[in-house]
Amino acid sequence: MGTGIKTDRRILRTKEAINRAFLELFGEKELEQITINDIAERANVNRGTVYLHYTDKYDLLNRCIEDHLGRMFLSCNMTRTPDGDVGLISEMKPVFLYFEQNFLFFSAMLANQRTTIFRERLLEIVSANVIHKLEMEKSVPEGMDKQLIAHFMASAFVGTVEWWIQNRMPHAPEEMAQQVRSLFEGNTMYRGHQ
Numbered sequence: 702m703g704t705g706i707k708t709d710r711r712i713l714r715t716k717e718a719i720n721r722a723f724l725e726l727f728g729e730k731e732l733e734q735i736t737i738n739d740i741a742e743r744a745n746v747n748r749g750t751v752y753l754h755y756t757d758k759y760d761l762l763n764r765c766i767e768d769h770l771g772r773m774f775l776s777c778n779m780t781r782t783p784d785g786d787v788g789l790i791s792e793m794k795p796v797f798l799y800f801e802q803n804f805l806f807f808s809a810m811l812a813n814q815r816t817t818i819f820r821e822r823l824l825e826i827v828s829a830n831v832i833h834k835l836e837m838e839k840s841v842p843e844g845m846d847k848q849l850i851a852h853f854m855a856s857a858f859v860g861t862v863e864w865w866i867q868n869r870m871p872h873a874p875e876e877m878a879q880q881v882r883s884l885f886e887g888n889t890m891y892r893g894h895q
Contacts, residue, residue: 716754718744723761728809766819769806770826773799793882797874800862811866820859827855854885
């Protein structure tokens with residue numbers, strides 16, 4: 702049993718090293734210029750080890766994005782409010798703390814225009830979260846399209862996160878969470894949801 706745990710930890714460490722190497726390289730050059738050899742060399746593993754875990758660099762990129770977004774929302778969902786709300790907008794502090802703790806990943810994904818995959822996935826998830834909140838509270842203003850509201854709020858949130866990351870986090874996560882929440886609460890489409 703102990704050997705299995707050691708093996709699992711070794712695999713986890715290897716995958717973390719591969720991910721870190723990939724993100725560092727992704728922050729330095731175009732995705733097309735990154736090779737599996739570059740990743741293996743930076744991670745201090747052989748090519749075969751990279752291929753053991755990932756099909757290619759595109760698979761690595763996609764799995765990296767899905768893993769981080771999944772973990773980010775899992776960390777938010779741990780902070781349910783008394784009424785059971787697990788919304789991104791209701792509880793922003795854990796989100797900004799997660800951004801801060803995983804700065805390498807988010808700066809690589811947002812600080813350049815090399816890929817739109819991450820931005821699109823983040824927009825999709827935030828938008829779905831807003832729609833869920835609007836439906837739960839039955840609070841879509843009359844004559845407004847809930848898809849439009851969700852896209853507007855998701856775009857504002859993702860754009861704000863991009864600005865914060867690109868400017869090397871000029872405000873603490875707590876301050877960002879509080880200010881962004883205040884901006885959303887001040888929005889007529891959101892007002893009265895609390």
